[in-house]
Amino acid sequence: MNLVIDIGNTAAKIALFEGSVMVEVVYASNRSLECLESLCSKYQVEQAIVATVIDLDGELLSRFGALRLPILWLNSQTPLPIVNLYETPETLGYDRIAAVVGAHEQFPDKNVLVIDAGTCITYEFIDSNGQYHGGNISPGLQMRFKALHQFTGRLPLLESDGRKLPLGRDTETAIRAGVHKGIEYEIAGYITEMKHKYSELLVFLTGGDEFSFDTSVKSIIFADRFLVLKGLNRILNYNNGRI
Numbered sequence: 001m002n003l004v005i006d007i008g009n010t011a012a013k014i015a016l017f018e019g020s021v022m023v024e025v026v027y028a029s030n031r032s033l034e035c036l037e038s039l040c041s042k043y044q045v046e047q048a049i050v051a052t053v054i055d056l057d058g059e060l061l062s063r064f065g066a067l068r069l070p071i072l073w074l075n076s077q078t079p080l081p082i083v084n085l086y087e088t089p090e091t092l093g094y095d096r097i098a099a100v101v102g103a104h105e106q107f108p109d110k111n112v113l114v115i116d117a118g119t120c121i122t123y124e125f126i127d128s129n130g131q132y133h134g135g136n137i138s139p140g141l142q143m144r145f146k147a148l149h150q151f152t153g154r155l156p157l158l159e160s161d162g163r164k165l166p167l168g169r170d171t172e173t174a175i176r177a178g179v180h181k182g183i184e185y186e187i188a189g190y191i192t193e194m195k196h197k198y199s200e201l202l203v204f205l206t207g208g209d210e211f212s213f214d215t216s217v218k219s220i221i222f223a224d225r226f227l228v229l230k231g232l233n234r235i236l237n238y239n240n241g242r243i
């Protein structure tokens with residue numbers, strides 16, 4: 001079995017795969033990965049892949065060592081089943097390239113826009129020849145709420161859940177609608193622009209945060225919360241025998 005770990009800026013996602021089938025997934029703290037050892041004793045793990053976008057402390061690194069598993073630490077040197085055209089592959093987020101690999105595995109002959117709504121929202125484009133062109137980074141849902149609070153004198157820190165109106169009628173509904181609609185329009189804008197350029201465009205939406213779209217946008221989106229994990233599993237299998 002493959003142990004697949006995606007350590008993001010907000011949460012770690014840990015999954016077990018048998019071949020290309022995900023058999024279990026858990027969210028954990030990105031600092032302590034508390035369930036790491038218990039998952040490894042529950043399953044017969046043969047190899048692992050870890051992708052992190054944060055620095056890990058020595059204690060966590062030695063816990064990985066104690067697992068006594070071959071571990072592929074995803075980095076810019078790792079062979080990939082796609083062509084990476086990013087000008088600085090050494091600075092590219094590993095979760096970003098993994099999401100692209102996950103989408104390309106499912107639709108290898110299509111132009112695909114991959115949107116990952118986590119701590120940040122990232123937009124990636126891979127073409128039907130398997131060439132990853134790059135993409136954009138913008139603030140995520142929680143980051144927008146926190147920024148409005150932190151950089152003003154009067155705006156409270158709000159929860160994403162709560163009263164929702166199309167147009168705010170008080171401070172709370174104004175902020176919540178502003179953040180939600182900002183993201184929804186942003187996503188819809190990317191889709192419209194990219195569809196203009198590539199008529200047969202597929203769109204994947206992944207990441208921990210979910211949004212509502214009108215039906216025309218919704219109808220062309222594939223929602224797959226675990227695209228990064230699936231892409232990492234694909235990268236691990238692609239490198240089978242090389243670790």
Ligand SMILES: Nc1ncnc2c1ncn2[C@@H]1O[C@H](COP(=O)(O)OP(=O)(O)O)[C@@H](O)[C@H]1O
Binds near residue numbers: 008010012120142209
């Ligand atoms: N079980 C869960 N545990 C933690 N966060 C979750 C969970 N389900 C949904 N979320 C949402 O997912 C967001 C994190 O998204 P994620 O894609 O994991 O981010 P990142 O990859 O940047 O760590 C959180 O802000 C939270 O709103």
Ligand SMILES: CC(C)(COP(=O)(O)O)[C@@H](O)C(=O)NCCC(=O)O
Binds near residue numbers: 053091095096140
């Ligand atoms: C853009 C990101 C912060 C997104 O991280 P996430 O929201 O998944 O926690 C991460 O992919 C990252 O640190 N990237 C490095 C810069 C780059 O991709 O060019």
Ligand SMILES: [K+]
Binds near residue numbers: 116118
């Ligand atoms: K992200």
